[in-house]
Each structure stands twice: as structure tokens, then as C-alpha cells.
Amino acid sequence: MISAVSISAGGMAVASQRYAGAAEDVATMGTSLPQATQVDLSATAVQLIESKAAISLNAAVLKSSVDTEKRVLDILV
Structure with a gap:
């Protein structure tokens, strides 16, 4: 089990x-780089917000699982 x-x-x-990747897209806007003309700012902003939420949620899961493992070890010891 994973x-x-x-x-x-x-x-x-x-x-x-x-x-x-989204931050890099924002950074290339307004430059002479070829990719800068193809950046959709609204989609990039949504991607930044989604990524931030995903990091927060995964951090909460990580904290919860570590806390649970500590409780199990306290019970066993």
C-alpha cells in the first residue's frame, strides 16, 4: 500500500x-521572447491559483498523516 x-x-x-511553469509564463509577458505573445494571462492566473490550492491541500494531507502516524506510534509504545 502506498x-x-x-x-x-x-x-x-x-x-x-x-x-x-505558470510563473515562467507570466515572467515572459512583455518580453521579446517568442512565447510571450502566446501567453493567456487569465488561464495562467487560474493555473497559479489552482497550483497554490493543490500545494496547500497536499500539505494538509501530509501533516494529517504524519500526526496520525505519531499517534499510532504513541499507542504502540
Whole structure:
């Protein structure tokens, strides 16, 4: 069985990559780079907000699972 810690850590990694990609899109706006003309600011802003929420949710799952594991260890010891 895959632990909640590894699942939430993987979710945070994916969300961080999405956030970094969206931040890079925002950073290229107003430059002479070819990709800058193809950036949709509203879609990029939504992606930033979604990534931030995903990171927060996965961090909450991570904290909860670590707390639960600590409680189980306290019961066993």
C-alpha cells in the first residue's frame, strides 16, 4: 500500500512544477521572447491559483498523516 506521505509529497511536487511553469509564463509577458505573445494571462492566473490550492491541500494531507502516524506510534509504545 502506498502511504499518504508519498502521495501528498508527489502531489506537492507536481503542483510546484505547474506553479513554476505558470510563473515562467507570466515572467515572459512583455518580453521579446517568442512565447510571450502566446501567453493567456487569465488561464495562467487560474493555473497559479489552482497550483497554490493543490500545494496547500497536499500539505494538509501530509501533516494529517504524519500526526496520525505519531499517534499510532504513541499507542504502540
